[in-house]
Amino acid sequence: MSRTLSFARLDYLTIKPYLTLKSMTLLLIVIAFVSFGTGEASMLIGMLMMYGTIYASYPFAVGEKNGIDTLYATLPLKKSNIVAGRYIFAIFLNISTGAVAFAVSAIIMPVLREGFNWKETLITVIICLFIFSVLESIQLPIYFKFGYAKAKFLAYLPLAFFPAAVITISAVAGKENSLEFLNNVILWAGENVLLTVIIAVVLWMLLLLSSGLLSYRFYKDRQF
Amino acid sequence: MNNILEISHLNKRYEEFLLQNVSFSVPQGYIMGFIGPNGAGKTTTIKSILGMVYPDSGTVKILGSEISSENTEIKDDIGVVMDLPFYVDEWKIKDVEAAVSPFYSRWNSKVFADFVRKFGLIQNKKVKELSRGMKVKLMLAIALSHEAKLLILDEPTSGLDPVARDELMDILRDYMLDETKGILFSTHITSDLEKIADYITFIINGKIVFTGQKDKLLESYFLVKGGISDLNSLQKKLIIGYREHSAGFEGMIKAENIGMLPENIIFEKISLDEIIIYMNKEGTSHE
Amino acid sequence: MKIIISNRSATPIYEQIKEQIKESIYSNELKEGEMLPSIRQLAKDLKISVITTTRAYNDLEQEGLISSVQGKGFFVEPKNHELIREKALCEIESSFATAIKVAKMALISKDELQIIFNTIAKEEEYE
Numbered sequence: 001m002s003r004t005l006s007f008a009r010l011d012y013l014t015i016k017p018y019l020t021l022k023s024m025t026l027l028l029i030v031i032a033f034v035s036f037g038t039g040e041a042s043m044l045i046g047m048l049m050m051y052g053t054i055y056a057s058y059p060f061a062v063g064e065k066n067g068i069d070t071l072y073a074t075l076p077l078k079k080s081n082i083v084a085g086r087y088i089f090a091i092f093l094n095i096s097t098g099a100v101a102f103a104v105s106a107i108i109m110p111v112l113r114e115g116f117n118w119k120e121t122l123i124t125v126i127i128c129l130f131i132f133s134v135l136e137s138i139q140l141p142i143y144f145k146f147g148y149a150k151a152k153f154l155a156y157l158p159l160a161f162f163p164a165a166v167i168t169i170s171a172v173a174g175k176e177n178s179l180e181f182l183n184n185v186i187l188w189a190g191e192n193v194l195l196t197v198i199i200a201v202v203l204w205m206l207l208l209l210s211s212g213l214l215s216y217r218f219y220k221d222r223q224f
Numbered sequence: 225m226n227n228i229l230e231i232s233h234l235n236k237r238y239e240e241f242l243l244q245n246v247s248f249s250v251p252q253g254y255i256m257g258f259i260g261p262n263g264a265g266k267t268t269t270i271k272s273i274l275g276m277v278y279p280d281s282g283t284v285k286i287l288g289s290e291i292s293s294e295n296t297e298i299k300d301d302i303g304v305v306m307d308l309p310f311y312v313d314e315w316k317i318k319d320v321e322a323a324v325s326p327f328y329s330r331w332n333s334k335v336f337a338d339f340v341r342k343f344g345l346i347q348n349k350k351v352k353e354l355s356r357g358m359k360v361k362l363m364l365a366i367a368l369s370h371e372a373k374l375l376i377l378d379e380p381t382s383g384l385d386p387v388a389r390d391e392l393m394d395i396l397r398d399y400m401l402d403e404t405k406g407i408l409f410s411t412h413i414t415s416d417l418e419k420i421a422d423y424i425t426f427i428i429n430g431k432i433v434f435t436g437q438k439d440k441l442l443e444s445y446f447l448v449k450g451g452i453s454d455l456n457s458l459q460k461k462l463i464i465g466y467r468e469h470s471a472g473f474e475g476m477i478k479a480e481n482i483g484m485l486p487e488n489i490i491f492e493k494i495s496l497d498e499i500i501i502y503m504n505k506e507g508t509s510h511e
Numbered sequence: 512m513k514i515i516i517s518n519r520s521a522t523p524i525y526e527q528i529k530e531q532i533k534e535s536i537y538s539n540e541l542k543e544g545e546m547l548p549s550i551r552q553l554a555k556d557l558k559i560s561v562i563t564t565t566r567a568y569n570d571l572e573q574e575g576l577i578s579s580v581q582g583k584g585f586f587v588e589p590k591n592h593e594l595i596r597e598k599a600l601c602e603i604e605s606s607f608a609t610a611i612k613v614a615k616m617a618l619i620s621k622d623e624l625q626i627i628f629n630t631i632a633k634e635e636e637y638e
Contacts, residue, residue, distance in 0.1 A: 002326075003327065006326035006327055009323075009326070010323050010324075013312075013315070013319055013322060013323045014312055014323075016319070017312065017314030017315065017319075018314070062312060063312075065313075066310065066311065066312045066313055067308065067310045068310060068311075068312065069276070069310075070274075070276070070306065070310035071310040071311060071323075071324070073271075073274040073275060073276045074274065074299065074302070074303075074304040074310070075296075075299060075324060075327040075328075076296050076297055076298070076299040076300045076327055076328070077296055077299075077327060078293070078294050078296050079293050079294070080294065220293060223271075223276060223277045223278060224271065224276040224277065253561065254560075254561060254562065255560065255561075393558070397554070397555040397558065398555065400551060400554075400555070400561065401551045401552065401555060402551075403551060419518070419558055419559050419560065420558070420559075420560060421560055422560045422561050422562040423562075437562055438560065438562070439523075439525075439560075439562060439563060439566070443523075493521065
């Protein structure tokens with residue numbers, strides 16, 4: 001386990017040089033632009049966490065450019081340490097950008113609108129966390145299989161499917177039956193908060209676990 | 225005598241290249257030179273040792289334990305130096321240490337700091353700002369700071385000037401004062417090995433053509449030169465890598481065959497480089 | 512002890528080391544019981560391989576000039592005066608034989624040769 005965590009830290013060190021003042025400033029400008037333009041907390045949170053997801057692919061990009069797989073091969077590291085470490089790094093990145101997004105909303109929203117609804121914001125952050133986890137669960141195995149350069153295009157395809165998925169879901173939801181079903185689900189969730197949270201967490205973990213296992217299978221066979 | 229590294233019957237097929245039944249060992253306490261022309265299979269062999277490529281068959285044992293993608297504990301005992309660094313370009317030297325040190329059970333920061341100072345590296349410099357020689361020294365400093373028992377060097381001198389190469393050799397000699405250590409030193413610049421190596425493994429076209437004591441290799445061949453008419457056709461066949469030019473012939477001969485040639489032929493001591501050249505000529509002329 | 516290695520010499524390196532250590536022992540520069548540098552240290556200092564150095568030391572040991580003490584190193588053996596005398600006589604004989612051979616070829620008489628011997632002996636203060 002400690003090797004896996006050390007590897008997650010190595011991933012952080014890999015992208016650290018790219019967390020520069022310049023890129024952070026750029027990020028701030030984007031935040032300012034989005035928040036003043038839309039006044040919507042959810043847009044702001046989505047944008048910020050999107051950044052987190054992009055950074056989650058940086059260890060692949062930066063590593064490949066620098067031949068870092070050779071470094072991994074010189075260290076007492078199992079391939080399972082590498083895969084698990086990278087997932088931990090990605091999750092850590094998502095959660096910390098989520099926390100930042102929450103904090104930024106708490107600061108900016110009262111200025112833009114009359115108030116800050118922390119409950120609503122928290123739910124938005126969690127939903128975003130879920131969505132981006134799904135995206136990463138698809139992306140990481142692709143990167144592990146093909147490497148960054150080859151997979152770059154492929155890995156961003158799911159992103160293009162998102163709007164399509166949203167449209168499909170809303171179309172389905174538009175029908176009366178499903179609307180009723182959805183309402184029931186929301187109602188049930190409202191009544192059983194704890195159970196809902198547990199189910200959500202379990203689903204989230206299952207998703208990451210199966211994605212991780214797939215990544216490991218791909219990466220194990222990879223030669224350099 | 226214990227072997228620090230033992231490679232047996234390694235086979236690996238690529239589309240355009242075949243590693244065939246590669247076997248050799250590095251005895252504890254000695255330096256093994258791994259030589260051969262570019263593309264002969266040196267790097268593929270080293271990548272197999274490190275688990276970066278999976279051989280189709282064969283085993284690699286380091287200090288008696290077999291290496292695989294999930295058995296990597298033994299890498300705690302290995303230091304690796306390549307011709308190009310495998311660290312993030314933007315890392316400073318202290319970042320490199322921070323990145324790798326947690327993985328080694330015997331990492332010694334003080335030793336590393338001493339090497340950094342001794343090698344004239346500067347902690348705040350980025351990897352990409354280092355000269356070729358400095359990059360090699362950085363890899364070496366990492367390799368020497370966790371009490372590695374086996375050093376694996378893949379073409380470490382290819383981009384270095386003579387002064388930097390000499391410094392590297394001195395560091396390796398220091399390392400070898402401890403008789404429990406061992407070095408596998410792959411290079412196509414054989415002058416580096418001419419003096420320092422105890423053993424030589426020689427690979428051509430994916431096959432091992434010699435592995436054993438360097439002195440024995442150098443004693444078992446001679447350089448021959450003479451006039452074209454000096455040899456009959458049978459004698460010519462004894463010459464390895466026989467080549468004729470306007471004023472005579474030259475080639476290499478096995479020491480035991482010297483007596484079969486006429487007395488007016490000139491015999492000279494051979495170098496590793498010349499052995500590679502003539503063996504390679506012979507290898508390609510048979511195809 | 513002084514050892515100088517020539518990489519360009521036709522004599523193998525281990526042979527060069529051997530001869531020079533021998534000379535140091537004969538000339539009493541290396542005294543009985545004195546410790547020689549370790550194989551690895553000498554290999555490092557001379558910039559040669561460990562095996563080459565080992566070979567030189569092993570040969571010297573076989574000839575009875577040095578001995579190894581397990582875990583400690585190599586030491587100069589007590590001098591065998593008989594052996595040294597034997598070896599010296601051998602060398603003298605062969606040098607004289609060469610001198611006589613050359614003299615014969617150049618038609619130099621035995622008396623003349625004797626005179627040369629005496630002159631050199633005087634010059635070298637050998638009485």
